[in-house]
Amino acid sequence: MKIMFSALLLLLGHASVSAQTTVTWSGQVANIVYQHCTPCHRPGEIGPMPFTNYQEASAYASMIAFTVQTGYMPPWQPDPNYSSLLDQRVLTAQEIQTIQDWVQQGALRGNPATEPSMPNYPVGSQLGQPDTVISMAQSYLHQGNNQDMYRVFVLPTNLNENKKIKAIEFRPGNKSIVHHAILGIDVTGQGRQRDSLAPGYGYTQFFGFGFTPTEDNWYGWAPGASAKYFPANIGKNLPAGADILVQMHYAPTSVSQTDSSSINLFYDRTNQVTRLEQVGMISPLDLMNGPFVIPANTLRSFKGRLRVPADISLLSVFPHMHLIGKNWRIYAVKPGNDTVNLISIPDWDFNWQGFYYFPRLIKLPTNTWIYAEATFDNRASNPNNPNSPPQNMSWGENTTDEMYLCYLGFVPYQAGDENIALSQNDAQNILKISNKLYPIFPNPASDRVNLGFQLNHAGQIAVQLTDLQGRLIREIKAGYYEPGQHILPFDCNDLASGQYLVQLITEQGSYAQKLLKQ
Ligand code: HEC
Incomplete structure (x- = not known):
């Protein structure tokens, strides 16, 4: 039975790669495009035209076939046969062939009813809700003179304490001109001084910052680069009072355009960073x-x-x-x-x-x-x-x-x-959510309430009922929980009327919500 089953799978697998198969958007191609192309080719991202549905993609069918055949798209400079790197953007030979077959057969749509839907991409971040967004104070006018511009902007963080950083994400403002950004950290004030001496916002500098700042390679961004996320107990330091230096390359353009880029920073919310990247x-x-x-x-x-x-x-x-x-x-x-x-x-x-x-x-x-x-x-x-x-x-x-x-x-x-x-x-799973205890529902309560909470870490937690002074009245739950969202039903039938606190106690901190018993 087992042998027959795997023989059948083999047969099916074979059929799907044979040249006889009709390749359609809904059958095979949408999945490839949604995985490898729409991260950039959708509104608001860096690809010049969107491929978010059949109409948009089929309008460029032969260009798509050409760019994937030549390896021009998706853009990926390193040789995947030499070493393997994180998030490498490469298509398999089979995926490339599927796209060629699709275009040769007339770029058919197939059955719209079975079309996969576009992934639900986040807006404003690939990782989740940043702890702070540091933006250019003014927008910069890049002249339409068909010349490159290399310009450093000095972004004050206004932090009055040191922060450990778990992830850094650069968000280009005007995607059609921002070509790369190199970030540095400066507490010496030299960046500010250069900015104040140069006319206009920022100062012109081809590579680097024109001086040695406190840290000169904090993060580098180029089109398509992923956010910088540090694994395990590793992170980066952001000293109190630091300025973030952003060295920007603007590509030549024939019409003057403005840019206002920003940086998403994710702090070490759970104090896990004990090692700093060098x-x-x-x-x-x-x-x-x-x-x-x-x-x-x-x-x-x-x-x-x-x-x-x-x-x-x-x-x-x-x-x-x-x-x-x-x-x-x-x-x-x-x-x-x-x-x-x-x-x-x-x-x-x-x-x-x-x-x-x-x-x-x-x-x-x-x-x-x-x-x-x-x-x-x-x-x-x-x-x-x-x-x-x-x-x-x-x-x-x-x-x-x-x-x-x-x-x-x-x-x-x-x-x-x-x-x-x-x-x-x-990175996405950890950074998307913070520890949180939701407002209690229903509230006021008579018999049963739902206690909803979310955790950004696996670990021991306790959920307790206390009075308004924080004195323990009842332990509702204690135990090990996975990260994510949880709902804990709580029967409060036998509770005296009055006001209480429900407390979620985690290894990283405590969170409370009021409960009114009728
Ligand atoms: C990392 C971002 C990124 C990804 C992923 C990506 N593209 Fe692009 N694509 C771009 C950018 C930026 C341009 C315009 C600049 C250029 O042509 O180099 C572009 C240009 C193109 C063009 C126009 C080429 C031309 O000569 O004008 C086509 C067609 C295209 N991409 C197809 C694809 C397909 C198909 C995929 C998926 C297999 C893909 N791209 C994945 C960023 C991306």
């Missing part, structure tokens, strides 16, 4: 074949390396170069010569960059070497060469200079780190 860096100082000079009309490769001085757990990597950058290959060689592939970007694109995260923390023991190989094409045949004719290039902050930088997010190793997996779903 950022290391491989720079031209680490080159084995320096100096960092790329003579005009040459293709030049560099190899740098960094020794790991103590056991670490690697979280993320962020390679950065400018316009004539061609490719990256970054890997670690452990003592004993085991190689760990970290990231390969075979075809560098300045417009798509940011932090890449590993699906799990990667332990790198003391005396591991991290290698970063990069190639630059300073020939006239490179369409991205900003100089015509090509000029000698070296380190600098302008579009016409180059850079070779690899940022590495890590924490000192602790036993068990290998088992810490990063998942955007975990």
